[in-house]
Amino acid sequence: MTAQEQETIFRRWLEQHAGIMWKVVRGCTGVPQDQEDLFQDVLLQVWSSIPAFRGEAKETTWIYRVAFNTALAWRRGERRRRERHETFLKFDLSPQSQPGHTDSLEAQEMVERLYAAIRQLQKVDASLALMHLDGRTYQEMAEVLGISENYIGVKLNRIRRQLADQLKGATHEL
Amino acid sequence: MNFEEMQIMWQSPEANAKVTIDADVLLKEIRRNQQYFKAVIFRRDALEVGTSVVMTAGFLVWGWFWHWWSLYLLALACLVVGTFFVVDRRRQRGKGPVNNDSLHACIAASLGHVQHQIWLLKNIFWWYLLPPSIGLAAVTAQLVWSVRGAGPAIMIVLGSVLTVIFSGTYWFVYRINQRAVRSELEPRRQELEELLTSLK
Numbered sequence: 625m626t627a628q629e630q631e632t633i634f635r636r637w638l639e640q641h642a643g644i645m646w647k648v649v650r651g652c653t654g655v656p657q658d659q660e661d662l663f664q665d666v667l668l669q670v671w672s673s674i675p676a677f678r679g680e681a682k683e684t685t686w687i688y689r690v691a692f693n694t695a696l697a698w699r700r701g702e703r704r705r706r707e708r709h710e711t712f713l714k715f716d717l718s719p720q721s722q723p724g725h726t727d728s729l730e731a732q733e734m735v736e737r738l739y740a741a742i743r744q745l746q747k748v749d750a751s752l753a754l755m756h757l758d759g760r761t762y763q764e765m766a767e768v769l770g771i772s773e774n775y776i777g778v779k780l781n782r783i784r785r786q787l788a789d790q791l792k793g794a795t796h797e798l
Numbered sequence: 799m800n801f802e803e804m805q806i807m808w809q810s811p812e813a814n815a816k817v818t819i820d821a822d823v824l825l826k827e828i829r830r831n832q833q834y835f836k837a838v839i840f841r842r843d844a845l846e847v848g849t850s851v852v853m854t855a856g857f858l859v860w861g862w863f864w865h866w867w868s869l870y871l872l873a874l875a876c877l878v879v880g881t882f883f884v885v886d887r888r889r890q891r892g893k894g895p896v897n898n899d900s901l902h903a904c905i906a907a908s909l910g911h912v913q914h915q916i917w918l919l920k921n922i923f924w925w926y927l928l929p930p931s932i933g934l935a936a937v938t939a940q941l942v943w944s945v946r947g948a949g950p951a952i953m954i955v956l957g958s959v960l961t962v963i964f965s966g967t968y969w970f971v972y973r974i975n976q977r978a979v980r981s982e983l984e985p986r987r988q989e990l991e992e993l994l995t996s997l998k
Contacts, residue, residue, distance in 0.1 A: 671828050673898045693897045693904040712824040728812040748996045757808040770900025
């Protein structure tokens with residue numbers, strides 16, 4: 625694979641799947657500085673993994689694997705000795721600019737609580753919760769984690785209960 | 799709100815902060831970081847192998863000029879340690895975690911890697927400390943023998959001072975490595991074992 629091909633794929637993945645990577649990062653840490661640090665790690669690992677991508681797995685499966693594996697290896701407070709020269713990330717946190725911003729604000733708060741609840745789960749369960757909320761199939765989750773689909777079902781039932789316990793008052797019948 | 803409604807909210811663009819990535823700046827950063835990591839790994843390997851080569855050559859030359867056979871022994875010990883570094887690094891290459899593997903495979907590989915690191919540090923005496931210590935013992939004996947004209951008291955003092963210095967250094971190196979096992983590697987191994995168990 626040429627450097628140009630690698631760059632083309634990376635740019636396309638950024639455009640289409642950056643949200644997946646960002647959700648994995650937020651599911652792992654709630655500290656903004658850590659989030660940026662881990663996000664850069666994930667992006668770096670995704671970039672490095674591209675030459676090995678042969679299209680045998682779905683792109684999303686591949687990206688989930690790289691993102692989760694990077695997040696699992698990442699240690700809180702461990703700053704990589706590297707210099708960040710320029711900022712490449714911009715966040716728009718203001719729902720006010722969108723129509724019906726009160727609903728958006730509520731939705732954002734709910735999602736924030738959900739992220740906080742996910743971060744309380746065991747790491748593997750948090751990975752499953754993120755994919756489940758993203759609407760991934762059991763087959764894809766099994767491919768990402770390397771376990772059977774049956775076991776995914778068992779685990780998801782428990783995870784739903786755990787999330788429901790943690791979000792009591794905010795939701796019901798999870 | 800049920801889980802399906804939660805999923806819809808989770809996936810809606812309004813509920814998530816909009817993240818914009820400047821791909822050009824990011825690519826520049828990634829390339830810069832890749833070069834940095836490559837340089838770090840090269841420096842680490844060069845330092846480990848380079849130190850061993852320089853010390854081996856240094857003791858050989860020193861021994862040749864002084865006609866001290868014990869320095870040849872020390873040179874051999876440095877070569878043994880350096881060779882062990884290189885062979886171990888090569889044997890471990892390819893056994894480490896691959897990020898695009900499944901979580902289960904990646905955790906298992908990480909666990910294997912950590913277990914190997916623990917094994918290395920727990921056995922540091924045998925592969926890192928013992929070979930040079932044989933050489934150092936020989937050099938100390940030859941040095942003490944070389945001052946035999948000054949009397950037995952000087953020989954005993956010199957021998958004792960050198961033994962204390964070498965033993966202290968060895969004890970220090972051994973202890974910091976055992977502390978690294980206890981404080982860093984064992985917790986990591988436990989964490990990885992728990993992760994692997996949670997996938998069973």
